[in-house]
Amino acid sequence: MSHIVGIRQTQKLKTRQALLDAALGLLEHQSLSSLGLREVTRAAGVTPTAFYRHFDGIAALGVALVEQTLDSLHGMIGAILAETGDSEVRLDRSVGLITRHVREQPAHFRFIAREQHGGVGAVREAIAAQLQRFAEEVAAALAGEPESRGWSEEDLLMLGGLYVDHMVITASAMLDAGPDGDRSVARTARRRLRLVTLGRLHWLDGPAPS
Amino acid sequence: MSHIVGIRQTQKLKTRQALLDAALGLLEHQSLSSLGLREVTRAAGVTPTAFYRHFDGIAALGVALVEQTLDSLHGMIGAILAETGDSEVRLDRSVGLITRHVREQPAHFRFIAREQHGGVGAVREAIAAQLQRFAEEVAAALAGEPESRGWSEEDLLMLGGLYVDHMVITASAMLDAGPDGDRSVARTARRRLRLVTLGRLHWLDGPAPS
DNA sequence: TGTACATCAGTGAACGCGCGTTCACTGATGTAC
DNA sequence: TGTACATCAGTGAACGCGCGTTCACTGATGTAC
Numbered sequence: 001m002s003h004i005v006g007i008r009q010t011q012k013l014k015t016r017q018a019l020l021d022a023a024l025g026l027l028e029h030q031s032l033s034s035l036g037l038r039e040v041t042r043a044a045g046v047t048p049t050a051f052y053r054h055f056d057g058i059a060a061l062g063v064a065l066v067e068q069t070l071d072s073l074h075g076m077i078g079a080i081l082a083e084t085g086d087s088e089v090r091l092d093r094s095v096g097l098i099t100r101h102v103r104e105q106p107a108h109f110r111f112i113a114r115e116q117h118g119g120v121g122a123v124r125e126a127i128a129a130q131l132q133r134f135a136e137e138v139a140a141a142l143a144g145e146p147e148s149r150g151w152s153e154e155d156l157l158m159l160g161g162l163y164v165d166h167m168v169i170t171a172s173a174m175l176d177a178g179p180d181g182d183r184s185v186a187r188t189a190r191r192r193l194r195l196v197t198l199g200r201l202h203w204l205d206g207p208a209p210s
Numbered sequence: 211m212s213h214i215v216g217i218r219q220t221q222k223l224k225t226r227q228a229l230l231d232a233a234l235g236l237l238e239h240q241s242l243s244s245l246g247l248r249e250v251t252r253a254a255g256v257t258p259t260a261f262y263r264h265f266d267g268i269a270a271l272g273v274a275l276v277e278q279t280l281d282s283l284h285g286m287i288g289a290i291l292a293e294t295g296d297s298e299v300r301l302d303r304s305v306g307l308i309t310r311h312v313r314e315q316p317a318h319f320r321f322i323a324r325e326q327h328g329g330v331g332a333v334r335e336a337i338a339a340q341l342q343r344f345a346e347e348v349a350a351a352l353a354g355e356p357e358s359r360g361w362s363e364e365d366l367l368m369l370g371g372l373y374v375d376h377m378v379i380t381a382s383a384m385l386d387a388g389p390d391g392d393r394s395v396a397r398t399a400r401r402r403l404r405l406v407t408l409g410r411l412h413w414l415d416g417p418a419p420s
Numbered sequence: 421t422g423t424a425c426a427t428c429a430g431t432g433a434a435c436g437c438g439c440g441t442t443c444a445c446t447g448a449t450g451t452a453c
Numbered sequence: 454t455g456t457a458c459a460t461c462a463g464t465g466a467a468c469g470c471g472c473g474t475t476c477a478c479t480g481a482t483g484t485a486c
Binding site: 216217218221246247248249258259261262267 | 475
């Protein structure tokens with residue numbers, strides 16, 4: 001019981017992380033299904049054989065990458081939900097937070113956008129499950145706001161999902177646009193959010209949803 | 211000048227189409243960047259060498275596939291825009307049209323959703339250009355409606371893009387959900403559209419957009 | 421219409437290469453006493 | 454603390470395989486006269 005973490009385990013985790021980091025870097029310009037095991041180990045500085053001490057294969061590494069990557073998105077969502085104040089200001093800050101995170105962690109967002117509909121089933125499912133969790137978290141936060149009085153669970157989840165999907169779309173658009181296009185993408189994202197917010201405020205005016 | 215189309219040209223086009231069809235079929239379960247040239251020619255029933263009579267490489271085939279595939283989406287968008295009548299009914303019909311098209315041409319939608327953020331730059335750009343065109347078409351159609359009085363060009367384009375993005379998201383969700391999930395995905399899609407429509411109707415009530 | 425030549429879509433053999441996976445191994449770390 | 458043994462993360466050689474691309478070719482189609 002002596003060591004809580006031994007030298008061995010520490011080193012193993014370091015190698016594992018090196019593999020994950022190397023993979024994420026390589027995925028900037030290709031997709032997971034074309035990523036080679038030898039390519040990853042070469043970039044990580046270990047032999048191909050060592051890979052199998054950590055993952056069954058590239059698909060398993062992809063799933064691990066989903067967990068790790070979505071932690072960073074989770075922090076961002078938390079920060080957005082913590083925003084308070086006038087809705088126009090909040091909306092501005094939300095888009096600002098997305099912009100900053102995308103610029104700080106471009107590889108993470110690119111990975112999620114790319115593999116969300118990518119060729120590796122297990123990874124697609126892992127991403128879908130995490131984004132679903134995010135949508136539920138957003139829905140739960142929305143439920144606490146006065147604007148949501150009278151909303152059904154289902155409608156809150158619909159709106160939460162809409163926000164999450166838009167976050168991914170906006171991040172992806174920023175990546176495609178490059179730093180020079182940030183302002184323009186942010187401008188459009190703000191307008192889209194404003195439109196959705198307006199729809200939200202008048203949701204209960206309309207005909208009963210079917 | 212005798213023949214408008216000779217036997218040779220006809221046969222060549224047939225082989226080219228066989229390559230495109232074979233590729234689209236194979237892309238159901240993988241992404242373009244992992245698709246092999248030999249794999250495609252094998253499925254199309256020609257030798258690997260023949261491929262080069264039609265395309266420079268897999269990326270060029272991908273771009274050709276974008277053109278072909280988006281023609282089918284274009285028809286769908288036209289059908290949606292042609293819908294008239296009460297907004298609740300239109301919205302219902304639009305979602306119905308998407309559902310039907312997705313079930314009839316699943317490979318086309320899957321390809322677009324997957325490669326929109328995929329690993330092949332030329333293909334990503336081709337898809338982005340076509341979706342931008344679609345957004346402009348939708349914006350032009352929206353401009354003619356009475357609900358758009360007072361809307362700026364920029365806002366119309368923002369809304370057009372929002373509709374197009376949602377069409378892709380909905381189609382992708384249908385594919386992921388499988389036939390049994392169609393009803394539930396359609397239900398959520400209708401609500402999202404309804405929310406956006408409500409936002410549209412109150413767009414000019416809010417503060418001046420910045 | 422018939423003939424002689426040109427074109428060119430598709431063939432089949434060949435190439436060098438990097439891939440994923442296996443195996444027996446090494447030597448540092450961990451454990452029992 | 455010291456010793457003897459067990460564990461196991463990472464090594465390095467080897468394998469068979471399918472890949473993309475090249476090349477000279479064939480024979481049906483097209484063209485000129």
